[in-house]
Amino acid sequence: MDYIGQLFGTYILAQGDDYFYLIDQHAAMERIMYEKIINEFKKDYKLTYELLIPVNLEFSISEASLINEKLKEIADLGVKIEYFGGGSFILREVPTWVIRGAEKEYVEEMIVNIINNKKLEKYEFLDSLAKKLACKKSIKANEYISSLEVSYLLNDLAKCKQPYTCPHGRPVIVSYSKYEIEKWFKRVM
Ligand code: ZN
Ligand code: ZN
Numbered sequence: 001m002d003y004i005g006q007l008f009g010t011y012i013l014a015q016g017d018d019y020f021y022l023i024d025q026h027a028a029m030e031r032i033m034y035e036k037i038i039n040e041f042k043k044d045y046k047l048t049y050e051l052l053i054p055v056n057l058e059f060s061i062s063e064a065s066l067i068n069e070k071l072k073e074i075a076d077l078g079v080k081i082e083y084f085g086g087g088s089f090i091l092r093e094v095p096t097w098v099i100r101g102a103e104k105e106y107v108e109e110m111i112v113n114i115i116n117n118k119k120l121e122k123y124e125f126l127d128s129l130a131k132k133l134a135c136k137k138s139i140k141a142n143e144y145i146s147s148l149e150v151s152y153l154l155n156d157l158a159k160c161k162q163p164y165t166c167p168h169g170r171p172v173i174v175s176y177s178k179y180e181i182e183k184w185f186k187r188v189m
Pocket of ligand 2 (some may be wrong): 027
């Protein structure tokens, strides 16, 4: 696919093999992130690494008491936290699938999901977590994307198992054949 440009700050325009493509940049990146996270989960979601500098996490007092009740569930997902009194916890270890530099954000999202979720099967829980994280970490609509980023994105998208929809089921790509376009202009019958 060759990149043509960005439309309304939201869609990537591309062409290839006599087709014209419109790609929703958020949906595309969400699909890529989602599959990456799921693949890591499948390898070993419990594999962890220790943070060189522990991170402070702040919650409300009522959240903190829910968290203290679910420390085992949280630890089972590879997150090692210690209660520090009030609404504070110290984060010491995170799962290896967590993107470096985004530990705090990822772990806060995980913990909020754990304390708000009723009993979910572990796979369902990880799957819904992966969708939320993928959405949060993906480029938004009305955001500029450089042509270099586009080329990475198109490359990664081509490697996805299900490149045509985002993890929530929205379409990623709409395509028109050269023939269809020529019909619009009555160049062909
Ligand atoms: Zn989204
Ligand atoms: Zn989506």
